[in-house]
Amino acid sequence: MIDFARVQKELQECSRDVEASGIKVAPKSDNLGRLTGTIPGPVGTPYEGGTFQIDITLPDGYPFEPPKMQFATKVWHPNISSQSGAICLDILKDQWSPALTLKTALLSVQALLSTPEPGDPQDAVVAQQYLRDYQTFVGTARYWTETFAKTSSLGVEEKVQKLVEMGFPEALARSALESVGGDENLALEKLCSG
Amino acid sequence: MNSMEERDPDQEEPQTTDPNERIILIHPLAQGMVVIEGATSLESLLRDMGNKYGQPPASKASIEAMPRVEIGEDNKDGECAICLEEWESSAIVRKMTCKHRFHGNCVEKWLKIHGNCPVCRYEMPVDDEELGKKRDGGDEGREWRRTEREIWVSFAFNGNRRNGDSNENPSSDSADFSPSSPSATDYETES
Numbered sequence: 001m002i003d004f005a006r007v008q009k010e011l012q013e014c015s016r017d018v019e020a021s022g023i024k025v026a027p028k029s030d031n032l033g034r035l036t037g038t039i040p041g042p043v044g045t046p047y048e049g050g051t052f053q054i055d056i057t058l059p060d061g062y063p064f065e066p067p068k069m070q071f072a073t074k075v076w077h078p079n080i081s082s083q084s085g086a087i088c089l090d091i092l093k094d095q096w097s098p099a100l101t102l103k104t105a106l107l108s109v110q111a112l113l114s115t116p117e118p119g120d121p122q123d124a125v126v127a128q129q130y131l132r133d134y135q136t137f138v139g140t141a142r143y144w145t146e147t148f149a150k151t152s153s154l155g156v157e158e159k160v161q162k163l164v165e166m167g168f169p170e171a172l173a174r175s176a177l178e179s180v181g182g183d184e185n186l187a188l189e190k191l192c193s194g
Numbered sequence: 195m196n197s198m199e200e201r202d203p204d205q206e207e208p209q210t211t212d213p214n215e216r217i218i219l220i221h222p223l224a225q226g227m228v229v230i231e232g233a234t235s236l237e238s239l240l241r242d243m244g245n246k247y248g249q250p251p252a253s254k255a256s257i258e259a260m261p262r263v264e265i266g267e268d269n270k271d272g273e274c275a276i277c278l279e280e281w282e283s284s285a286i287v288r289k290m291t292c293k294h295r296f297h298g299n300c301v302e303k304w305l306k307i308h309g310n311c312p313v314c315r316y317e318m319p320v321d322d323e324e325l326g327k328k329r330d331g332g333d334e335g336r337e338w339r340r341t342e343r344e345i346w347v348s349f350a351f352n353g354n355r356r357n358g359d360s361n362e363n364p365s366s367d368s369a370d371f372s373p374s375s376p377s378a379t380d381y382e383t384e385s
C-alpha cells in the first residue's frame with residue numbers, strides 16, 4: 001500500500017521551493033500513484049535550456065521501494081535510453097533509501113544529466129559516442145534538447161492569438177491548447193483533425 | 195593464464211580483441227552473455243556487482259536491540275525521515291547506532307528489507323544464517339552474482355597486466371570494435 005499521506009507531504013514540500021529548485025512534481029490523476037516530474041536541464045551542459053518531463057509510477061511499497069522513473073522527453077545521454085527513456089541510476093534501484101523523496105530523486109536525475117557515467121551505460125550507442133567522439137555527442141545531445149525539450153517561448157496568450165490568426169475560434173484554440181499541455185503544434189494538429 | 199601472459203602480443207591472431215577493452219560475462223545457467231566494452235576499471239566493475247542487490251536485511255536480533263527513546267522537549271525538532279511526520283513530544287521512537295531516530299514501525303519495515311540507515315546508510319549486522327539459507331535455497335540473484343565473480347577472476351590476469359603496460363587512458367585510444375570484428379576467439383569463457 002502506497003503511503004499516500006507521505007506523498008501528499010512530498011508534493012506540498014516540493015511546491016514550496018519550486019522557485020529555488022526548478023523541480024516540479026504533479027499528479028497525473030487523483031490517485032497519486034502516477035505523477036509527472038519536471039526538471040530543467042543543468043546550466044553548462046548540452047541539456048541547458050531544455051525542460052525534461054519524467055513519468056513517475058509509485059510501486060505499492062513506496063517509500064520502501066523506489067519510485068519508477070522514466071524520461072517522457074526524449075534525451076541523448078549515456079545513462080538514459082534514447083528509445084524508452086529508461087534511466088540507469090543506482091538510487092532508483094538497489095541504492096534507494098526511504099529517506100529519499102521524489103524531489104531528491106529528481107535532483108539526482110538532474111545531477112546525472114550533468115555527470116554522465118559512460119562506464120555504466122543504459123544506452124550503449126550513446127555511451128560509445130560519448131567515449132569515442134565527444135564533440136559529436138555534445139552536438140547530438142544539444143540537438144535533441146532543442147528538438148524535444150524546448151517548449152516554445154511563446155506565452156499561452158500568444159499561442160492562442162497565433163491559432164486565432166490561423167482562423168480558429170478563440171475558445172476552441174484555448175481548449176485545444178489546454179488539452180495538449182500548451183504545445184501549439186499539437187494543438188494545431190488537434191484542431192485540424194477534429 | 196600464464197601462457198597468455200607470456201605470449202608476445204604481436205603473435206596473437208589479428209582479430210583477437212584486447213581483453214582490457216571488452217569484457218564478456220557468461221551466465222552458464224541461463225546461457226546469457228553480457229559484453230562490456232571499454233571497461234576501464236576492474237575494481238569498479240566488481241564493486242558495482244557487489245552492490246547489485248543492495249544491503250541485505252538486518253538481523254532480527256539487531257533490530258530488537260535498537261534502543262527505544264522518548265522524544266523530549268529539547269529534541270523534538272525534525273521528523274521521521276521515512277514517513278515525514280514531525281516528531282511529537284513524548285513519543286517513543288527507535289534510535290539506531292548511528293543516532294538517527296525513526297518510528298519503530300517505519301524503521302523496522304525498512305530494516306527487514308535492507309539493513310542500513312535510511313539517512314546515513316550505516317550498516318546493521320546481517321543474519322549470517324539467513325544469508326546462507328538464501329544462497330543454498332536457490333536465490334537466483336545471489337547465485338548469479340557469485341558466478342560472475344568467478345568468471346571475472348579469470349579475466350583479471352590479462353586485464354591487470356595490460357593496464358599496467360600502456361593503457362593509462364583507454365578511452366582515448368581504444369581500438370574500433372565494429373560489429374563485424376568479433377570472431378570465435380573473442381568469446382572467452384571461464385576456463
Ligand SMILES: [Zn+2]
Nearest residue numbers: 274277297300
Ligand atoms: Zn515514521
Ligand SMILES: [Zn+2]
Nearest residue numbers: 292294311314
Ligand atoms: Zn544513520
